[in-house]
Amino acid sequence: MTQAQSTDTLRQEIRHWLADNVPSGWREAMTNVEQEAFAQAQRDWFRKLVDAGYATPHWPEGWHGGGRSLAEQKVIFEEVARADAPRLIMFFVSLYHAACTLFECGTQEQQDKYLPGIIEGQVWCQGFSEPNAGSDLASLKTRAERKGDRYVINGQKVWSTMAQYADRCLLLVRTDKSGPPQAGQTYLLLDMKAKGITVRPIHQITGDDEFSEVFFDDVEVPVEDRVGEEGNGWAVAQATLASERGLTLVELGQRMRYSLPMITAAMREAGREDDASLRHELGKLSARVDATCALADRYLMRRISGEEQVGDASIVKLYFAETLREFTRLGKRVAGLSGQYDRGFMRGATQETGNWMVDFMNSYNWSIAGGSNEIQRNIIAERMLGMPREPKTWKLEG
Amino acid sequence: MTQAQSTDTLRQEIRHWLADNVPSGWREAMTNVEQEAFAQAQRDWFRKLVDAGYATPHWPEGWHGGGRSLAEQKVIFEEVARADAPRLIMFFVSLYHAACTLFECGTQEQQDKYLPGIIEGQVWCQGFSEPNAGSDLASLKTRAERKGDRYVINGQKVWSTMAQYADRCLLLVRTDKSGPPQAGQTYLLLDMKAKGITVRPIHQITGDDEFSEVFFDDVEVPVEDRVGEEGNGWAVAQATLASERGLTLVELGQRMRYSLPMITAAMREAGREDDASLRHELGKLSARVDATCALADRYLMRRISGEEQVGDASIVKLYFAETLREFTRLGKRVAGLSGQYDRGFMRGATQETGNWMVDFMNSYNWSIAGGSNEIQRNIIAERMLGMPREPKTWKLEG
Amino acid sequence: MSSEINELRDSARQVMDGSGLAAAENESWALLGELGWLMVSVPEEAGGLGMGLEAACALQIEMGRGLATAPYLSALMSIEAVSASGAASELLENLMAGADYVAASLADNAVQCSASGDGVTLSATLCAVPSADKASHILVSSDEVLALVPADSVTLTATATWDTTRRLFEVELEGVDVPASGVLARGADAEAIAAKLAVLRDFSLAADAAGGAAALLDVTVEYLQTRRQFGRPLALFQALKHRCADLKAQVVAAEALLLDNLGRLGGGNDALLAQAARELACTVYTGVGEESLQLHGGIGMTSEHVCHLFLKRAMLDEHLGAPVDSYPQALAAALLEASA
């Protein structure tokens, strides 16, 4: 069987499976509900996907569902988008970030200890971002002091997805203040039930609270839960961040493409399907949406063929974020006053709810988080175009 | 008579005068002609305007046509725009830059020596900009060495309007290399017939050649033709640049407003006057054009009332340049393929020729020259919004 | 703008600053009456201050800046309607004092009107009626009729928007009989007043947007000055500086057009002047809102920071008045007609 045949077969399989298994009406069911209802729905959907073998295609052969090629993984993401299935928001960190970090950088003991729990549904969260750091990961301030066979943690993390439901946390801490900011960082696996941890949900402007702040007050982590060497945390974190390898943007691009009919529907609802002005913008947008998908696809292909170059990922993310903004902006324009009504928040719905103000606001998740558009532009300018980096030292006038 | 009555009377007067005197069909007559024909037309129009007293309203009372208030000057510029009269491109430097510099900073002897010649039609050019300096006026490199009662000039200037027709030049040179770049500059009045001067017209992308490079090879200037003290040239140059006090942008804004019918005409010609998409853009543009005029007007009023603040002028220029770009872009879109045909160059026509590619390219004169958009943004950010200036010293990484 | 209006604006800013960015509606409504802001544009002979639309807009700029919660524009529209129709002066006095509130829709609505004895029978769904639950009457305005409908004869539905600084309602009239005493004007008179109300509405929305945009830009620049990243203040990064400069130019331009067009009122093209001001100011406000959120980064995504309040108000302002795209269409139509 050729590779193309194999992905075609998989595509048919998962398409049928999704048709039978995607919870019907999940968007409506997730509107204006408490977070626990969403968490339960996530657990149910996780169980189904895991059991069917579609949640762990990127795990090594031998693990349940594992051993799929990147091309096959892409098919799964595409079909999930096509079926408008829920995203596994609560388990993304465990399935991708935690698992890939363990496979790449963890010891055999760590793998044996944690990977089975992930398949069983343990929730992990990420503890990288800090307040007032924005996209400046290197400025990390949360301290870990070595005391015997433990690290003692003090500090604060922020923007941790579903941290209030998390069993464990991928934690990046500072163990050494001397030297350049990227050095002196250490990577720990933290038990979220440990003493001294406080989780406080962040109230977002959409009404959502999927992100949290996490506070650490003398929290102890055994040394055996350190990944990599002390001081090598930055490198391990890069492995974590690279774990989804562009699959998310393949999925999000496809979701956006499949959502274009939301705009045509809104035009019809407003009786403006023949409005040349809206059609002009819609046509321009549709070419951009197609280009977003093409970029994401080609990026993944380059990863598969090992031709990825520095900055490629930045272009995909920047272009997606800007196109998504335009997408939601046009929807908002078409919807008019009715698009301004607060119809409640749909949990886990990303930015394709048709509640245009929510979709518009959620589009900022992609232009700000995970390296803002501004950071991506720096990377593209400096590392692809070879323009000089921001000066390291500088002095103001006067 | 109140001020409002006085400007109303003037408005009626000049409106009638322009109706009788604007050379009919001047745009057609200036299309695809040699520069000498344009120069002659400028001379003729200059003579008419001077004789009628409309060329020197900003000169002090006692001079022919002088003693008009800024409000009255504004009326003249507005009516010239409304009548689509030619701009006095070849004489703008003499009437405004040279004259105002002499009135403000010149000695009595210099005023007596040069001002009558200006009224008689002497052409002046400006020698401020230098190659590779862009908007960085302070980086001035053209040298002047004092030798007895003369300065000896060596170097090069660029972007000098109609320099090949100029009798004299307002020249900014460096007399001292030590100290900060804005110091050590000296302001001279140069005889363009002096030995050692070479003028080379610049071929512009529009086919025009109204700007020139000017080369100086041991050119001598008598010390009595220095304006202000040696080393004080920067301050004198500021007086030169401030001389038109926002009147140009009042005129250009009005010209743009009066040119909006060029776009509606193009829509009709293309049979697209009912196209909602074009109407949408036209409507948005028209609000911006109105705002450009409002900005220019209010800026001038603040100058009159002494309330001008630093950065005000930058906003007017930046907003005009960007709106003009949009104006020409929309015209180009409406005109379609026919807008791409090279219909020849119309001399002295600024950017309202309806030959949309020319108008589009000419719009860059306003976003690049006289302090580029980028410089204006720096000024607005730093001096109005109080954001930090670009670091004075800096060091690249690595 | 005259010095009288400049003074009014300065004092308004002090008031708005005093009550914080967004005083509670009850509190600020009482203040509106006390300060006489509801009577600024009513002619002196009708008991008002006679300072015209310029004064009302000056106040609205400051209320936009301060994210005011009181239904000022709606109240002004009713006051204008009552004043223009020459109706009972007692009602007008109560309205100007803030003792009574008649709510007006901030949207374009279809109204069905039929004669019924001396009065009329009205059916309509009025959108975007602010604080209708506090109103004694609802103003119904169309090109046919201008009427006051008692609040207890209509059905109110709260239509919450994302902008929590204002409370909008949908008002349903199902064949409501209005006696002659409730009919302020009919026919050409009603049409003329409806046109005046649209001018007031569009200019006021422009003013709210101009004020809000300016305030939000201030907030954003201050944030960039304070916040450090990569070892330096964000305000040092030229890319961010240039974006702020562009926003500043747009904000100043929107205010310039607003004030300039207010100064040109009465020349026979009031509707267009208002529409142009509204179009530009609301476009600028949403643009500033969009950019400001991005420039704030994560903190702007939290409801703790004030940024989103401006953004949401900007978005709602843009969709109040006539349908958003009708503004550029109207401006273009006028140009095409003028050059026909």
Added chain:
Amino acid sequence: MSSEINELRDSARQVMDGSGLAAAENESWALLGELGWLMVSVPEEAGGLGMGLEAACALQIEMGRGLATAPYLSALMSIEAVSASGAASELLENLMAGADYVAASLADNAVQCSASGDGVTLSATLCAVPSADKASHILVSSDEVLALVPADSVTLTATATWDTTRRLFEVELEGVDVPASGVLARGADAEAIAAKLAVLRDFSLAADAAGGAAALLDVTVEYLQTRRQFGRPLALFQALKHRCADLKAQVVAAEALLLDNLGRLGGGNDALLAQAARELACTVYTGVGEESLQLHGGIGMTSEHVCHLFLKRAMLDEHLGAPVDSYPQALAAALLEASA
């Protein structure tokens, strides 16, 4: 893109580099024939290289990058027409070798066609026909008829555009009688071939734009690296860096869409794939052109610098093919239809 096509593209770039940015038309035309570039997309059974539209576009990208002067697209359209109609193989051979040139219009044109004996009588004004003065025949294509008209039976008018890298003509046919031998196809066959020609044309314009945009951005970044102002290289200013980064993302996106859509050909929506690629690439090219001129400052305004050549070609590319605004309209119509 297959490795075969990558190789073709690499070699094309070497050729274009070798002949400078814009080789003279005569010179480069001869080269086109020699290198076999005119036969890349002709099926092997018809004597071509059978590498499809992807190969033609790969070459066009490089020709856009190098501001090529030869009428490649026009020639390819004629070759495609002759090849698709199965006409005399001798003609096809000559065309593929570059020994003969049949010029095709790069615009949409109205053609009047009436039967005349075995042949047809044609009247039309064909716009944007490149290098028509060098052609033996003019290709006339419509939904009714596909024909070759001898160049001596038409009137040519040079229509100089600002883009001096290409020479366009208007071709006037006033009731020209074309014998049956000159009629390549009629009715449904003609319509099908016209549709194929439009796909070739739109993809090729996209390719020219994608190549030109990438090259111009390179030129611009290099300029910023070299040029110093205020004591530092312009490339150090973050505001300029960010603008270049945005352009880079757009250029890469336009090429991605072009190549992706080429890879999807044959699925029944070829026209839309071509239109989307054309729409995005030409929009990006003009955008890069506009920004590049600004980023170059004064030097970009002089004809000494290469910047304006790209800008003018970008603007012309955008107005070749169907009318500029018809592209987004077509894409929107397809979406509305699909969701009806």
